[in-house]
Amino acid sequence: MRPTTVTKMKARRTKWLPIAIGCFLTAAGLIMLKHAQVVTGGTAGLSLSLAHILHVKFHYLLLMINAPFLVFSYAVMGRAFTLRTIIAIALLSLLTSAYPLIPYPPVPPLIGATAGGILIGTGVCLLFQYGASLGGSNILALYLSRKYRINPGKTNFLFDCFVLLISLSAYSLASIVLSAISIAVTSAIIAIYKKTNSEHRHKDLRSLKAVLHNKRSDR
Template structure:
């Protein structure tokens, strides 16, 4: 239960960051960035778009990270979709682009770090980042940054060059915060190794679970 309370807190914080970016007309990386870009281009609801874009990544998660992690990720993505959908009930407001880039990116970085530390993700590149850190000890912040920059470059079609560059600033802030917590994220994964060795034959042995 404590684990899920931390995950939910991370989702709420991440949702606030996504809402800030949206009201600043900026995008972010990963599947959230793809979804935001699609909402701008096609006037689609973010919550539904974000959930559907993540569906193909669940298969990779199931094959590489196991069922428990995948289930946790699906629940986290669904919760984020639900929380961000509450944006429609908020009064209309605009956020200055610099403020949105820095604070939106910061909130997303903090929220994702909490989610990572408690054995879950928000799909897409998050899954790849955690997998590469667990298997090859690659900094998850750097993995997310490279993937996210690619997404933002594609999203410049919908937000323009200037806002695209500010979006890159946003994901740089996000990645820096995740990198700051990389040791804590890794330690949570390592803490489960003794349990994993005793259950090597089950998919759960491959899942980082918070204490």
């Protein structure tokens, strides 16, 4: 096997491993929220709410709802991003479909909502970092961020509020309040991630400009 081929295979493994970890973290957060009867946001949260209302399996709804967003993703985000997103959605669907088999210790609802929000936010940010998403509002958030520099945390929060409105008829007031806390935590993590990334990019750009300026001065 040629060295270049080995290098490419290692690069692919390096990219796909964080994506898989991001899916595991998100699935763990979703399972935690589902056991706590707490709604999350995004297409995952919308699928959970509709699954509760329509009595349809979550992973089927997740794939159906994401279909039009994936067409949009292919058109504006490119084939590679869309392919990674499809694989991430499929992996998340597989992981969440196994939730009845996973033992879950009793956890206070507030702690479950907060911890679930942290896990989901961290998982989504990891996917963003490596050029993937979980479809739906994630795709829209990334597109608006790249096109109009709108913080994806804000887009995520607005979409999640819409999901909460749909969930009002399916969950108790206490669950909705806990859901709002979980969504706020997830959106805050995504917003912080975007802000930190932007600051790092600006810092790197300033450093590059300084190096180029110094080279020109030395000539």
